[in-house]
Amino acid sequence: MNDATITVTDLRKRYGRTLALDGMTFAVAPGRVTGFVGPNGAGKSTTLRAILGLDTVDAGTALIGGRPYRSLPRPLTHVGALLDAGALQPSRRARDHLLWLAHSQGLGARRVDEVLALAGLTDVARRRAGGYSLGMRQRLGIAAALLGDPAAVLLDEPFNGLDPEGFVWIRGLLAQLAAEGRAVLVSTHLMGELQGIAQHVVVVGRGRVLADAGVADLLAAAGGGRVLVRTTAATDAAHALERAGAAVTVRDGALSVADLAAERVVAVLGAERVPFSEVAEHRATLEEAYMALTRDAVEYWGAAL
Ligand SMILES: Nc1ncnc2c1ncn2[C@@H]1O[C@H](COP(=O)(O)OP(=O)(O)OP(=O)(O)O)[C@@H](O)[C@H]1O
Numbered sequence: 001m002n003d004a005t006i007t008v009t010d011l012r013k014r015y016g017r018t019l020a021l022d023g024m025t026f027a028v029a030p031g032r033v034t035g036f037v038g039p040n041g042a043g044k045s046t047t048l049r050a051i052l053g054l055d056t057v058d059a060g061t062a063l064i065g066g067r068p069y070r071s072l073p074r075p076l077t078h079v080g081a082l083l084d085a086g087a088l089q090p091s092r093r094a095r096d097h098l099l100w101l102a103h104s105q106g107l108g109a110r111r112v113d114e115v116l117a118l119a120g121l122t123d124v125a126r127r128r129a130g131g132y133s134l135g136m137r138q139r140l141g142i143a144a145a146l147l148g149d150p151a152a153v154l155l156d157e158p159f160n161g162l163d164p165e166g167f168v169w170i171r172g173l174l175a176q177l178a179a180e181g182r183a184v185l186v187s188t189h190l191m192g193e194l195q196g197i198a199q200h201v202v203v204v205g206r207g208r209v210l211a212d213a214g215v216a217d218l219l220a221a222a223g224g225g226r227v228l229v230r231t232t233a234a235t236d237a238a239h240a241l242e243r244a245g246a247a248v249t250v251r252d253g254a255l256s257v258a259d260l261a262a263e264r265v266v267a268v269l270g271a272e273r274v275p276f277s278e279v280a281e282h283r284a285t286l287e288e289a290y291m292a293l294t295r296d297a298v299e300y301w302g303a304a305l
Pocket residue numbers: 015018019020038039040041042043044045046047
């Protein structure tokens with residue numbers, strides 16, 4: 001397989017008075033799914049378009065396997081992308097759409113039928129794209145992205161319009177693409193979905209990277225090492241834990257304990273004979289971690305805030 005690593009270095013781009021990219025720098029490594037997240041207007045689409053040579057930038061480089069997109073021979077065999085699933089010729093049949101793309105890259109009809117099967121579209125392949133549902137268009141866009149068996153895959157909001165079966169399908173597909181050693185970049189606003197799929201995440205805001213970290217590390221840091229305690233004897237528990245050096249607050253009817261490891265919490269409550277029904281390390285969600293990271297980088301606040 002071709003070299004899959006995507007390297008974005010110090011990208012800068014201005015649209016009139018809007019600074020869309022302000023030193024955007026990160027890499028997408030092969031063999032894992034990397035989430036690409038950030039508030040509206042953070043510069044995600046502009047970055048994806050720069051990687052794909054669809055937009056020129058004022059400064060910086062975006063390379064796929066060390067080369068700019070425009071210098072790649074048969075680019076779909078290096079990088080596949082889903083940017084806008086709506087961008088289809090409505091009168092064209094889905095299979096013909098893929099055949100046309102395949103021919104432009106020197107690929108044959110057999111590969112077209114392979115990706116149609118991969119996307120679960122074999123039975124509807126001869127229907128016109130204009131009659132496709134959003135979820136079917138999404139699957140067709142993903143089939144197109146995979147046509148050239150590319151080492152790098154960029155997907156912008158791939159979950160759009162998918163039904164529950166579609167979600168299960170795409171989870172499996174993304175895991176498989178990463179396991180095959182491809183570099184997979186997924187841009188989305190669905191943090192809950194991403195948490196189960198991505199091993200790494202690049203969080204951006206106002207045209208630059210706010211965090212570039214493993215999902216597990218990000219969640220551990222956002223959890224703040226707090227321990228949750230459920231007990232019918234909250235006052236006794238709080239006193240016992242504070243005597244042991246913890247800082248205790250009550251949150252949602254449970255105790256939230258800082259500065260004391262979960263094992264120590266169990267030991268202290270046991271020694272003091274304080275009953276409890278649950279002691280658990282607080283696990284932050286990706287959404288919580290994301291909200292904390294992007295708080296200052298949101299371009300548009302809702303009216304309620
Ligand atoms: N063609 C354009 N002309 C003018 N401004 C643009 C253009 N494309 C993007 N911008 C501006 O550049 C900034 C970054 O936009 P971009 O679409 O890259 O953000 P995004 O992170 O993809 O947002 P979203 O989550 O809403 O898709 C925004 O302020 C946007 O308004």
